[in-house]
Amino acid sequence: MPTDEELITRVAAGDGLAVGELCDRYERALHAFLFRYTGGRDVDDLYQETWLRVVRAAGRFDASRRFSTWLFQIALNLARDWHRRPPPEPVDPADAEGVVPGPAARVEAALDAERLLATLPEAQRSAFLLRYYHDLSEEEVAEILGCPRGTVKSRLHHAAARLVALARREDA
Amino acid sequence: MGCEDVRTSLMLGLALDDGAARHVTMCTSCRAEAPAVRAVAAALAAHRAPAPSQALRARVLDAAAPLLDRRARAVITPDWGAVARALGAALLPLPLIALAQGYVVNLLYRVLTTLLPGPVGAYLVFNYVALVALLATITYAAIPVVAARQAEARHA
Numbered sequence: 001m002p003t004d005e006e007l008i009t010r011v012a013a014g015d016g017l018a019v020g021e022l023c024d025r026y027e028r029a030l031h032a033f034l035f036r037y038t039g040g041r042d043v044d045d046l047y048q049e050t051w052l053r054v055v056r057a058a059g060r061f062d063a064s065r066r067f068s069t070w071l072f073q074i075a076l077n078l079a080r081d082w083h084r085r086p087p088p089e090p091v092d093p094a095d096a097e098g099v100v101p102g103p104a105a106r107v108e109a110a111l112d113a114e115r116l117l118a119t120l121p122e123a124q125r126s127a128f129l130l131r132y133y134h135d136l137s138e139e140e141v142a143e144i145l146g147c148p149r150g151t152v153k154s155r156l157h158h159a160a161a162r163l164v165a166l167a168r169r170e171d172a
Numbered sequence: 173m174g175c176e177d178v179r180t181s182l183m184l185g186l187a188l189d190d191g192a193a194r195h196v197t198m199c200t201s202c203r204a205e206a207p208a209v210r211a212v213a214a215a216l217a218a219h220r221a222p223a224p225s226q227a228l229r230a231r232v233l234d235a236a237a238p239l240l241d242r243r244a245r246a247v248i249t250p251d252w253g254a255v256a257r258a259l260g261a262a263l264l265p266l267p268l269i270a271l272a273q274g275y276v277v278n279l280l281y282r283v284l285t286t287l288l289p290g291p292v293g294a295y296l297v298f299n300y301v302a303l304v305a306l307l308a309t310i311t312y313a314a315i316p317v318v319a320a321r322q323a324e325a326r327h328a
Contacts, residue, residue, distance in 0.1 A: 167211060
């Protein structure tokens, strides 16, 4: 089975099958990361744009790096840019009243976690999501975020403390 | 392992080593915090993200197809024309640059050998010439590389 790094080299040469193979390997993880980072808004667009950037930049991929960290770095940069955009116009409550929650309505526990994660500052949230949900090591998270390992460690500590404090406040 | 490490490990669901497990039982503060940390960890673990749809996968591959096509063509035929044009444009002002540098070196040599002992002045001028030559070499060597990359980026 070809490695991710071999596949991205084939992508650089214009191999469509290699893109499909990489999508198969990372679609769930990448989509989940973007979903949690953005709280579920514009995920599909960000997901598509991430893969298009991968294809565009494939020729510049540094073979000494891991593909997964490079992929998450691209996704994170796009998501950060998205985060800087102004939020969408608030929905008129009068319009929202008639909206019936569809089958995609999330369970309460998921909503709680989503709300907790959304309250974390961006730097802590990205470090926490990558470490907690994607099982990346502190070194890999540091590489993706472009900061020292100690900074990742401290962001994780702060995120954990903040999440507990927020959960307590919600309970109270 | 300190309190912060233990609590973060608990929240991340990492296996606690003997020392950390002992810490949780011994430290009053961590013992008090542990249930809240575990509750948050459980809520986070229950947070499921939806999988991307097959339609999204197809959309991505469709959007990537023209980019891949251009990539394949770019690999087969590197844009040597763009590289040659960039080199030509960069070499065009070279005689003028050489002339200006010759004038500067000449002036520098005259001033330095007047102010300083002859060999010291000559040594400083030689250093200046070597530095300029090195910078020029690096700059001109980079031109084909940069031009090729730019051509590739335009194709992508």
